[in-house]
Amino acid sequence: MKLVAIVGSNNQVSYNRLLIEFIAKHYPKFHLEKLEVRELPLFNEDIAGVTPAVVEKWTKKINKSDGIIIACPEYNHSVTAALKNAIEWMSYQVHPLKQKPIMILGASTYPQGSSRAQLHLRQILNSPGVDANVFQGQEFLLGQAKTAFDQSNEISDPKTVSFLDDCLQAFAVFVKKVKRGNKGGK
Amino acid sequence: MKLAAIVGTNASHSYNRQLLQYMQRHFADLAQIEVLEINQLPLFQKSLPRDQQSAVWSFKQAIKTADGVIFSSPEYDHSIPAALKSAIEWLSYHCELLDNKPTMIVGASYGPQGSARAQEHLRQILASPDLNAAVLSGNEFLLGNVATVFNEQGELTDKAAVAELEKYFTNFVSFTKLLNQRSPQAALMAIKQPLISEAFVQFPTGKLSLQQIQQIFSTMPFEVDFIDATDHFSWFSDKAERVHVRSVNSLGETVQECHPPLAVPAVEKIISSFKSGEKNLVERCLTLQGHKILIRYYAIRDVNGHYLGTMEFTGNVDHLYELFKNGSFAADVTTGASKKAADSTDSTDAATGASQLDTAASAQPTTSTAPAAPDTTTGASQHQE
Ligand SMILES: Cc1cc2nc3c(=O)[nH]c(=O)nc-3n(C[C@H](O)[C@H](O)[C@H](O)COP(=O)(O)O)c2cc1C
Ligand SMILES: Cc1cc2nc3c(=O)[nH]c(=O)nc-3n(C[C@H](O)[C@H](O)[C@H](O)COP(=O)(O)O)c2cc1C
DSSP states (O other), rough: EEEEEEEEEOOOHHHHHHHHHHHHOOOOOGOEEEEEGSSSSSOOTTTTTTTHHHHHHHHHHHHHEEEEEEEOOOOOOOHHHHHHHHHTTTTTTTTTTTTTTEEEEEOOSSTTTTHHHHHHHHHHTTTTTTOOOEEEEEEEESSSHHHHOOTSOBOOOOOHHHHHHHHHHHHHHHHHHHHHHHHHHH | OOEEEEESSSSSSHHHHHHHHHHHHHHHTTOOOEEEOOOTTOOOTTOOOOOGGHHHHHHHHHHOOOOOEEEEEBBBBBBBBHHHHHHHHHTTTTOOTTOOOOEEEEEEEETTTHHHHHHHHHHHHHHHTTTOEEEEOOOOOOOOOOTTTBOOTSSSOOOOHHHHHHHHHHHHHHHHHHHTTTTHHHHHHHHOSSOOTTOEEETTTTTEEHHHHHHEEESSSSSSEEEETSSSSSEOOOOOSSOOOGGGTTTTBBBHHHSGGGGGHHHHHHHHHHHHHHHHHEEEEEETTTTTEEEEEEEETTTTTOEEEEEEEEEEEEHHHHHTTTTTTOOOOGGOOOOHHHHHHHHHHHHHHHHHHHHHHSSGGGGGOOOOOOOOOSSSOOOOO
């Protein structure tokens, strides 16, 4: 299985990136490849007629993958502009997210752990221009992110690690199902 | 009433911009609407260096000085555009610019739903604790099928939509008036009086009432700003027609916040030279819109020399300059060779004297006391003429 992970924060130090790196380290079977939203220029209809090379690169990587994990931070009860920006690029000239299995998770320094941003992201990914196949049900929220990681960037609470594992295993099953379904359809 | 209307897209053609421009004209008698663009703003990033934040600073100033804000948002992927979200993130990060600010949401879209989902997200975003805007509830204005509702003059042709917008905007004007009434700072500015008008200050050299002090500051030909010892903008003289327009909304800000990003290093340098005792005065001369402006920064110290703050003393010196050119200062009274001032202003002798003095003056540039004077193009403060 080959998954792509999108880090939804453009911060130099990001808990959402740590979360993705944690998954990459402990789940080698996902062959997780990290994409950083900070690589992308700000979307503007004036220039969007020509798809930038970096968006082409994302498109290729996403097309080659079986599914996507998005680490979604929360700013002002919604997704970050930096992440929304990435989605706009992928809903205009190119549509690599179309019917792609996507899992949403997120870390936040506030106690609720990006719950509202995740809800907005679900609605955005379900809009017709994006039309992703969002994995429903499991919601992984890492609140109080400042204390959630230990010195070696491991998640310190075993219950959290085990819940994350449940979510990821369920997503892996979903990705396989979609893949099989796609093959069967051909 | 002054309102800032934010165009919720960075695209150069926008129906949402058209809507705001229409509102600006249509409601000119009710409010002064400034249409603000977000296309100059960089994508929000927590650690973006300050020298790249000039556009952000100007945008924030425009919001700060407005009595209320209008957002006109397109819908991208069932939410607001990233460019608008980014602008809002700038308004929320380390500042409380929208806190309790009267806010109205409108939106236009290509399809029939008129950005309904984006407006819903925008309402939720503006309610988040770091923004806490006072959004007018209800009064939802959704303009669908925008490609067909404006005529060539940019007028809205849909009569029902115009009536709806008029009703909602009138509600917003009342809402804004109501909220701004409650602000104690606004009330304070409105009566133009210090709080305890009966109190006196006994100086070693005499006594003044607070009212007299206030009126002296308002009358003297220079304007004064004060930055306290902890580098916060804490007071400005309430003078009509200031060179640097100040707002009570800026009081309490740090020097880093209240100056344009490019000017901050120069201001910090002046203040640190005052704190260290290296300097007591920095002077700058500049020409602004054809006027000669003199700015002097003074270190204010207590009798023991302990730093209390920085005073910025700014004035238009056109008149002094004219007097000087006319030779009003030509003769030294102490030598006894003086003429009466009235004589000297129209005498040809004085005119000759003036040209000599001009030469002398240019040989001694007035900026000589300020080797560290900041570049005038960066400006130590915003010039809002
Ligand atoms: C402008 C701004 C707004 C924020 N708003 C929220 C919020 O509404 N809810 C929340 O849980 N955290 C909020 N936060 C805190 C973020 O959760 C925190 O910055 C987190 O570290 C971001 O994720 P990252 O570490 O991956 O960059 C906000 C942070 C910023 C800079
Ligand atoms: C990336 C992108 C996504 C869009 N998604 C939506 C949408 O979800 N719903 C909608 O009504 N219109 C959508 N539109 C169309 C906009 O409503 C239309 O471009 C409109 O003219 C934008 O407002 P403006 O004219 O003020 O720029 C989308 C446009 C773009 C460029």
